[in-house]
Amino acid sequence: MRIIGLMSGTSLDGVDAALIEIDGTADATEWRLEAFVSVAYTDEQRAAIQHAIEDGGAAAICRLNSELGEWFAGAALSACAAAAIAPEHVALIGSHGQTLWHDPPAPGGRGSTLQVGCAATIAERTGIPVVSDFRSRDVAAGGEGAPLVPWVDQRLFTQPDRARVLQNIGGMANLTWLPPAGATQPLLAFDTGPGNALIDAAVEAATDGRFCYDRDGEWALSSGPEPALLETLMSHPYLQRSPPKSTGRELFGRPFVHRLVEERAPGTREEWASLIATLTAFTAASIADAIERWVVPLGADEVVVTGGGARNPALMGMLRQRLTIPVLDGDVLGIEPEAKEAVAFAVLAWAHVCGLPANAPSATGADDVRVLGSFTPGDAARALPFADARRGRSG
Amino acid sequence: MRIIGLMSGTSLDGVDAALIEIDGTADATEWRLEAFVSVAYTDEQRAAIQHAIEDGGAAAICRLNSELGEWFAGAALSACAAAAIAPEHVALIGSHGQTLWHDPPAPGGRGSTLQVGCAATIAERTGIPVVSDFRSRDVAAGGEGAPLVPWVDQRLFTQPDRARVLQNIGGMANLTWLPPAGATQPLLAFDTGPGNALIDAAVEAATDGRFCYDRDGEWALSSGPEPALLETLMSHPYLQRSPPKSTGRELFGRPFVHRLVEERAPGTREEWASLIATLTAFTAASIADAIERWVVPLGADEVVVTGGGARNPALMGMLRQRLTIPVLDGDVLGIEPEAKEAVAFAVLAWAHVCGLPANAPSATGADDVRVLGSFTPGDAARALPFADARRGRSG
Numbered sequence: 001m002r003i004i005g006l007m008s009g010t011s012l013d014g015v016d017a018a019l020i021e022i023d024g025t026a027d028a029t030e031w032r033l034e035a036f037v038s039v040a041y042t043d044e045q046r047a048a049i050q051h052a053i054e055d056g057g058a059a060a061i062c063r064l065n066s067e068l069g070e071w072f073a074g075a076a077l078s079a080c081a082a083a084a085i086a087p088e089h090v091a092l093i094g095s096h097g098q099t100l101w102h103d104p105p106a107p108g109g110r111g112s113t114l115q116v117g118c119a120a121t122i123a124e125r126t127g128i129p130v131v132s133d134f135r136s137r138d139v140a141a142g143g144e145g146a147p148l149v150p151w152v153d154q155r156l157f158t159q160p161d162r163a164r165v166l167q168n169i170g171g172m173a174n175l176t177w178l179p180p181a182g183a184t185q186p187l188l189a190f191d192t193g194p195g196n197a198l199i200d201a202a203v204e205a206a207t208d209g210r211f212c213y214d215r216d217g218e219w220a221l222s223s224g225p226e227p228a229l230l231e232t233l234m235s236h237p238y239l240q241r242s243p244p245k246s247t248g249r250e251l252f253g254r255p256f257v258h259r260l261v262e263e264r265a266p267g268t269r270e271e272w273a274s275l276i277a278t279l280t281a282f283t284a285a286s287i288a289d290a291i292e293r294w295v296v297p298l299g300a301d302e303v304v305v306t307g308g309g310a311r312n313p314a315l316m317g318m319l320r321q322r323l324t325i326p327v328l329d330g331d332v333l334g335i336e337p338e339a340k341e342a343v344a345f346a347v348l349a350w351a352h353v354c355g356l357p358a359n360a361p362s363a364t365g366a367d368d369v370r371v372l373g374s375f376t377p378g379d380a381a382r383a384l385p386f387a388d389a390r391r392g393r394s395g
Numbered sequence: 396m397r398i399i400g401l402m403s404g405t406s407l408d409g410v411d412a413a414l415i416e417i418d419g420t421a422d423a424t425e426w427r428l429e430a431f432v433s434v435a436y437t438d439e440q441r442a443a444i445q446h447a448i449e450d451g452g453a454a455a456i457c458r459l460n461s462e463l464g465e466w467f468a469g470a471a472l473s474a475c476a477a478a479a480i481a482p483e484h485v486a487l488i489g490s491h492g493q494t495l496w497h498d499p500p501a502p503g504g505r506g507s508t509l510q511v512g513c514a515a516t517i518a519e520r521t522g523i524p525v526v527s528d529f530r531s532r533d534v535a536a537g538g539e540g541a542p543l544v545p546w547v548d549q550r551l552f553t554q555p556d557r558a559r560v561l562q563n564i565g566g567m568a569n570l571t572w573l574p575p576a577g578a579t580q581p582l583l584a585f586d587t588g589p590g591n592a593l594i595d596a597a598v599e600a601a602t603d604g605r606f607c608y609d610r611d612g613e614w615a616l617s618s619g620p621e622p623a624l625l626e627t628l629m630s631h632p633y634l635q636r637s638p639p640k641s642t643g644r645e646l647f648g649r650p651f652v653h654r655l656v657e658e659r660a661p662g663t664r665e666e667w668a669s670l671i672a673t674l675t676a677f678t679a680a681s682i683a684d685a686i687e688r689w690v691v692p693l694g695a696d697e698v699v700v701t702g703g704g705a706r707n708p709a710l711m712g713m714l715r716q717r718l719t720i721p722v723l724d725g726d727v728l729g730i731e732p733e734a735k736e737a738v739a740f741a742v743l744a745w746a747h748v749c750g751l752p753a754n755a756p757s758a759t760g761a762d763d764v765r766v767l768g769s770f771t772p773g774d775a776a777r778a779l780p781f782a783d784a785r786r787g788r789s790g
Contacts, residue, residue, distance in 0.1 A: 006771060014614060042603075053453050055452060056448075056452065057452060058447060058449075058451065059498070060496065060508065061495075061496070062497070062498060062507050062508065062509035065507060066506075066507035066535075067507075068534070070505075099455035100457065101454050101456070103452040103458065104456060110465075112457050112458050112461035112462075113457065114453065114456060114460055114734075118531050119769055120528065120532035120534075120535045121531065123532070123535075124532060124535035124536055125535070132769070133514070133515065133769075136514075136515035137515035137771070139515075140461075140464065140519035141519055208458070219740075229711060233631045279548070352772075355772070357775065370519075371772045371775065374769040374770060374771040375769075376528075377747075377750070377766045379767065380764075380765075
């Protein structure tokens, strides 16, 4: 079965599309990546998303939902083109959507999460059935709705002989600790805190919006972190909370950086570089601290880093400096580090159509396992086989 | 198959839930209403929805989506209780959701529509699979995404010997013209313009929010419409556009009434009554005008009125005065007039699981017919049968 996974992360870089071939049973999964494309958002597209998140109302969100559906469909068709596979030979799309808001559950209350990117539009433009809205079922079942990748990590990347930490650094940073195959312990997974979001926002502010990320870690490497500020940042309450926990740009996003910039009013290039170096060190330290505190006690033989952050040598250097266990590049997983999240949503779509529950309650805090996502039919010819089975059911 | 239809309309009155039993094939549909409940929104609930529509941002909409899911689930369980049927004996829920925004397609562009009310939450609380988000596929296929009830109207209410107009008066007013059974003409359906929304907003303004609709048409019957204002209102460009067309509170909602109130500054009870009578006359005249202009030329033997507006004797009286063909009460359809829309979404959910396309392109303007909606699994035991069929497919 060929499946496309679509991911548009909190970084707002663009849409990632991974086309995989998967052949799975309840116990084993064979898969391979056939194509991976990353379609960058234009400035206008990024501004439209930012507007909807920060101050757009119902009208803006309604329009963005449709537009994202068009952009996601375009990315899916690009992945087909890159793999030289016609869309009619793709069985399914798994679309994460763009998170506009995410409220983890408060004590005594429930959480809520909102991903947009019209599934019907993706299905209409590609003709391919779509599974979408993966997080909301876990949230409805008392969970954080995140992280969802751990179940996929366990299926695809568990090692027979060692415990692995898979550290993903996107807009936010999240990890999955996988016990060796056959171990009885449940996996552990949580958001460690900020990923690239703070660094990106600071570079954007430093360059008046001309650059949106610290390419090759140049800004951070040209200066050093300020120890006092780093210490203050490391006292953030999120870092003290024990997992499972999840976070987002509400906590570690532009407003966080804008407050810092207001307080410190960096003027010279050197002052900006120092701020960016400190935010890079904060990101590395919050990751390393989480690993040392919550994961090393369970036994951990290696850390494998994926996501855009793996391309930032300053961040990777600081991470290696702070950790005693080996820190490996994501390519040991056999896929480009950037492709991992998109692959995960292809596998989650596969789980949906197989009726396999795919949340890990030890990671999300949900009451129990659940089948995640909603299914939107593709073109008419594809809709019918499903229908026969459904019609046969009675209440 | 027992199915619950859930409707929360533009009136923001509350959630309607209809539990039906349906036994259908591609050619014939037998069905009966087992229970209908209408759960009124509290003032707080209505205010939360209004806030999300008028000035809420991503955070407010995210939370409302979850909350509506909880309220919708509550209404579905109330319908089960009213019918004395356990939720595990209900096969499916069709949930319209709450429309937060609806932009019809602009020339050269596409429309967009946003219904919220977390399907995963409904499925989680009830254990029943949910079909939701019916409008967006029609919009993606070039349609207005509305009206969707006509396909259901045709299936359930076509007469062998006469052409029928089904006129629904909710927040907005919409009609379906059904040719006699076996006729080759396609049905015609469109939003005629305002339903109760303008009258409700004016009563609310007249009573400082103590009343939210004109009970028994008392306000309107205590005065008479102002001919000059009525004539101005009737020149509204929406009424001149030829069908298919759809509208919403963006055009005929509170801001419309607030502008009128600002211009005319009614002070006395009599001045308010005259304004309400004029808005009632505008609603009746816009409906009658649409019927005379677009429907009577096709042949029309009777008008059947459903929706909350059917309970307003002032509105019904004005409608009867303006039309030469018989105007019948909705109970000739064999169900309470208020239940019709909720029943329709139960039938649309049934169409989804049967793989039946359920948009009428002659009504929505879509390029072609489409299977509408997205499917969210119920509890684990129910998710599996579908999965077997899906797993069997290959791309």
